[in-house]
Amino acid sequence: MTTRELQLYWQKEKYDGKPIKLLFQIQSTRIAEDYLSKFVMYKIVIIKTGSFDGKKVFIERRYSDFETLHRNLLKDFKDEMEDVIFPKKILIGNLTEEIIRMRMIALKDYLDELYAIRCVRKSSQFVMFFIKSDLGEGYSCIRGGQYKRAMEIFQQVLYLQEKLVEHYPVMMVSTLCALVVCHKDMDELEKAYEIGLKALELLDKHPKHRYYNPLLDTMISLAYKLGKDFLSLREKIENGENKTTRSSFEGEMVTLKELVVKERVNTE
Incomplete structure (x- = not known):
């Protein structure tokens, strides 16, 4: 085997032994508005671990999208999600830098908690949140x-x-x-x-x-x-x-x- 072939072989051996999972990152936000109000759009990046991931795709969702996801999941997985913490709604001051920064962390943790529950991450509700x-x-x-x-x-x-x-x-x-x-x-x-x-x-x-x-x-x-x-x-x-x-x-x-x-x- 050539040096390059050996490198690829050991790289494959290394990754074959690592479980593949997803990491969720909320990298940035932007303020958007419709005819009723202003709101925050959160840029979510999904990365696959355990192998080289050259397709780091992202989506944008607002707090109300997360809220809808949580409500739908609770209909089928209330017991399994007993310990999952969903960030509370903030009616006043929700566009300040401090609140946005805190919510970015909270929503990222929320996605991690959902993904850790096997039945939730395999549910259509969870998948459709990202693609619907x-x-x-x-x-x-x-x-x-x-x-x-x-x-x-x-x-x-x-x-x-x-x-x-x-x-x-x-x-x-x-x-x-x-x-x-x-x-x-x-x-x-x-x-x-x-x-x-x-x-x-x-x-x-x-x-x-x-x-x-x-x-x-x-x-x-x-x-x-x-x-x-x-x-x-x-x-x-x-x-x-x-x-x-x-x-x-x-x-x-x-x-x-x-x-x-x-x-x-x-x-x-």
């Missing part, structure tokens, strides 16, 4: 034909999901399929095909998933146009094991794009 608003905007962009902007949004969502849903990676399928639709409609067929293969791999053990057959139909079309193997993909549909699981909407078969556009309703 972006999903809504992304699907709206697709509906409006703004595919370039939609791709930027869904790529960001995918980076977040890669960190948040390792326990159930199938949750990334809808995001990957949204990217397939965007690239396909922008005539970037190679990229659409490449992303579609990743989605199919995740669905390999989930043939009854609502995205399975619409994705297969799209991949067959892409493979045919690109001169790739489409017969093996067609066999997955024609072998009979999925004929009763064809996705439908109002009694009709749906395309992948129709299914993706319909997802917008689920984010509202």
